Amino acid sequence: MSPPFEPGMVSALAVDVFGTTVDWRTGVADQVTDIAARYGVELDGGAFADAWRDRYLPAMARVNRGERDWVYLDTLHRESLEELLHIHGVADAFDEEARHRLVRAWHHLPAWDDAVEGLARLRRHYIVAAVSNGGFALLTRLVKAAGLPFDCIISAELARAYKPHPRAYQTVAALLDTPPPRVLMVACHTWDIDGARQAGFGTAFLHRPREKGPHRPADQASDTSSDLTVTGFDELADLLHP
Amino acid sequence: MSPPFEPGMVSALAVDVFGTTVDWRTGVADQVTDIAARYGVELDGGAFADAWRDRYLPAMARVNRGERDWVYLDTLHRESLEELLHIHGVADAFDEEARHRLVRAWHHLPAWDDAVEGLARLRRHYIVAAVSNGGFALLTRLVKAAGLPFDCIISAELARAYKPHPRAYQTVAALLDTPPPRVLMVACHTWDIDGARQAGFGTAFLHRPREKGPHRPADQASDTSSDLTVTGFDELADLLHP
The missing domain is CATH 1.10.150.240 (Putative phosphatase; domain 2)
Known part of the structure; x- marks a missing residue:
């Protein structure tokens, strides 16, 4: 049995990009x-x-x-x-x-409305890493163009394995020199939350109702099990640092 | 014979950290x-x-x-x-x-006076990567604490080879998906400039007279061969984007 999740355990955020941070x-x-x-x-x-x-x-x-x-x-x-x-x-x-x-x-994709300011708030308290299946160069350009204030970029390219492969998450914890339970994965896809949880990360499901456009249902919190559920980076910042 | 260096060729800056960016x-x-x-x-x-x-x-x-x-x-x-x-x-x-x-x-080391503003100016025009022999986690914390506006962090840890090993520079070009001649290495150590030049990078020697403290001479531009020689990131920004 792993101990119950406590926000105070978190020292780094691993933030998904496509869908979670950009539209x-x-x-x-x-x-x-x-x-x-x-x-x-x-x-x-x-x-x-x-x-x-x-x-x-x-x-x-x-x-x-x-x-x-x-x-x-x-x-x-x-x-x-x-x-x-x-x-x-x-x-x-x-x-x-x-x-x-x-x-x-x-x-080159637009950031969701809450992303730039919410991430900037979170960054005052945590290491905030972009953690995505995009290539390192793609992510570097995307993050720069969207003005997203990440501390560092960790691409699946560095693990040579795509999320939700365990190696993708293990590489994040290793590069940040941070034990998995102290890393909080923030993502809008249930498969990413599931992969992170299995790797021992804390998890925050971020609901993006329009992530798949107006005609398809987005992933739902009820389809996974996460430590936190939020509707934006602003709410996550409120929750972790009220 | 490689073609003569032209500032217009540059699309990314690979910026050394210890000594070059922080004191x-x-x-x-x-x-x-x-x-x-x-x-x-x-x-x-x-x-x-x-x-x-x-x-x-x-x-x-x-x-x-x-x-x-x-x-x-x-x-x-x-x-x-x-x-x-x-x-x-x-x-x-x-x-x-x-x-x-x-x-x-x-x-946790202090940035040189010209670093934060000079890098911010350069970042408007180029991908600006921190490229150092420090570990990824060390660099992430150092860059954050010093408030240095890098687009991404590329540690020797990702290459599993330290500069001036060729693989350290090749990894930078590969991760940025940028041909070596389009990457400009900015460093205050002649061995780093030499390594970057041999890997086919453009080079800017940044003279930091006090890098080794008050009693020891710093590395000198005359001990290497670089495409550009500057005394700070502000001068580099003036030179590349007058």
Whole structure:
């Protein structure tokens, strides 16, 4: 039996990025619509973003199961993009430059409204690390463009394993030189919370009702078991440092 | 023959930390003097800091030559601390807690006057990475405590090789997904500039006359060959973005 969670135990926050900190769905949908329009193609950016993201978990799982070697998230995005362009019958309309720009859409995404200020408040009390399956370079550019005040960036690339693989979380605790129970994982995906809990981290489920856009239900706190449940970084800061 | 250096080529700065960005010598000397005094020992903190740092390059070189496995900078500092306490005949005066605090002195060091503002200016135009032989956790805490506005932290720990080993620089270029000639190494040590140049980086020697304290000469631009020579981050920002 692990001891009950106490906010006072926490010394570092491991904060997920896509969905938790930035609104990937709006950001990707808008950029897809925009790039498609410039190439004279009418495309529902939102539906395209959804289908693209749907391919993300199974693609990562193949890497984690060892069915293929480590590859960058950019590479996974590029592969699933090729599939999607064929499915939509628009493969001929997009040249190499357009495909490159579409993949790079994932490098520039808007922060959720509460993220910049909430993280800045949390950073006064804790080491606050961005912990994501994005590549190190992608995350560095994304975090910079969105003005997110992280203390450091820890990419799955450093573990050569994607969350929710245990090695992804163990690498975070090792790099921060902090025991897992003193690291609080903050994430809006139940699979990430589950992975972190199994690695011995504290967990805060952050509910993002619009994370998957207006037509799909977001992950729910009731589908996982977390030490804390909050609706934003401001609420998390209130809870940890009232 | 590599093409002549052009500031316009640069897209990322790899910035050394100890000596270049923070004044390790004053920081360590003050903390050693202070901790020693609390334990009733009179110790010349400056001379102690010098002797401690003298053991740093040979200790790292043994790791880089493969004579021992990778170890943290904290571990190297602890080992050389034990030696020094014996040499000074004060080993009995310092308990485990004191030794721990002495090693952690390297985690909290003052930034040079020009560093915070100069880095903030450079960060508007470039990815600015802290690139140091310190461990990832050490660097994260040091950078946070000193308020240094880096975009990301790249520790030698990620390469499992210390600068000036080529792998330490290659890892920086790979993680930033940036070709070596587009990365500018900024450092006050000629051995770091030499290592970066050999790895194909652009180089800016930053002269810190007081880096080794008042009694020892600092590294000189004339002892290396660098693309740029500056006296502070403000001058570097003026030069790259007049």
